[in-house]
Every structure is written in structure tokens, then in C-alpha cells.
Amino acid sequence: EVQVVESGGGLVQPGGSLRLSCAASGFTFSSYAMSWVRQAAGKGLEWVSVISGTAGNTFYADSVKGRFTISRDNSKNTVSLLMNSLRAEDTAVYYCAKILSSDWYAGFDYWGQGSLVTVSS
């Protein structure tokens, strides 16, 4: 059974940093791209970042480019999102999602339960 489980969310002050982690199981992790998607309270889905299976390709939404870094450890079946220079508008539930294939543009098939990040003083 495919599972993705996020951790690391919490309350952080504006300008601060936070690292989200996502543990995956039930599939050959290195063969699939992974992504982060966020959703502010009462709002729609917003894509954040994606990383290919080999970690050779990464892409970011303009709203987080230069502040967020996605990475993965295929030996531990984990993907991380390091978030720096956080702003109030980054407050959202962050979902980790598995991509349908090794191609980073192939769409998301499995989602985690989400991790809440709150940026506030």
C-alpha cells in the first residue's frame, strides 16, 4: 500500500525557516518524482515544487522560488522542503504528493494527509 506521511509543520515567525519532511513507502521511491502542494485555509490548491526521481531536476512556483528548496534522499525514501524567509502568505496546509511516474510533469496520484505551517508573530 502506497503511503506518504508529512511531518515538521508548526508555528514560525515571519522571516524564519522551517523544514518539512515526507516519508514514503509502498513503492520503489527512486522511480517516481515527488512534489509539494499547499492549500491556504478556505482556498484552492497551489503547487509549490517538484523533484524528479533522481533529484536531477527540480522546479518551483514563482511564489517560492529562491526561498524554498526541495530535496530527496532515495536511501531513506524521504523528500524534504526547506522553507526560508517565510511570509504570512506561506501559511497553509502543505501536502506531499507522489507523481504518477518518473516524469515530473505526470500528475499526482497519492497525497499525504498534510502538515500545517503557520507563519505569524
Next chain:
Amino acid sequence: QSVLTQPPSASGTPGQGVPISCSGSSSNIENNYVYWYQQLPGTAPKLLIYKNNQRPSGVPDRFSGSKSGTSASLAISGLRSEDEADYYCAAWDDSLSGYVFGTGTKVTVL
């Protein structure tokens, strides 16, 4: 920022059919696959349709997807109370080098 446009709401009585449109451009829908997601209240999104019109195992055949040019559609037939949810379309955007989601459609079963 959503670049795929959906109607904010749709509704129907049990048993009826409900269409949901998703309008994009040549850089996303026209040249890439479209995906549809269902988000029940308080839960994570779930894949409903992939590669324009394919259903994952376990998704009822009441849900169907189609694409033509720069637009896509999700059709729900035989509406049921458990279909009350938010529905999102998504596609890769070649110009943005990233995914774009639709604005979301809230389906209400009357």
C-alpha cells in the same frame, strides 16, 4: 496563482448529471495531460482522472474526463450525496515550468 478557470459551483439532484469545465491555454491543457482531483471536506485531494480520461482503479465509472483544445471537462453522472466535494483540474504548464491548478468547483447535491 490559478491559470486554469473553473466555475465556482455546480449542483444537481441525486441521479442527475453534472458537468465541470476547465479552461486553460496552449501552454498547459492543449499540450499536456489533464488531471482531476476530488477533495472531500477536511481531507486530502484524491486522484479522480489522469491523462485526460483515465480512471484509477476504484474510481466509479460515473466519473469521466475529456479534453478538446485548450479546455477539459469532468462529467459526473448519477450524482450521489457522497459526491459533494471540491473538484480541481490540473496540468503541467510548459511556459511556467510548473503545475497549474484550476480555481476549483464546489459540487452540491440538492
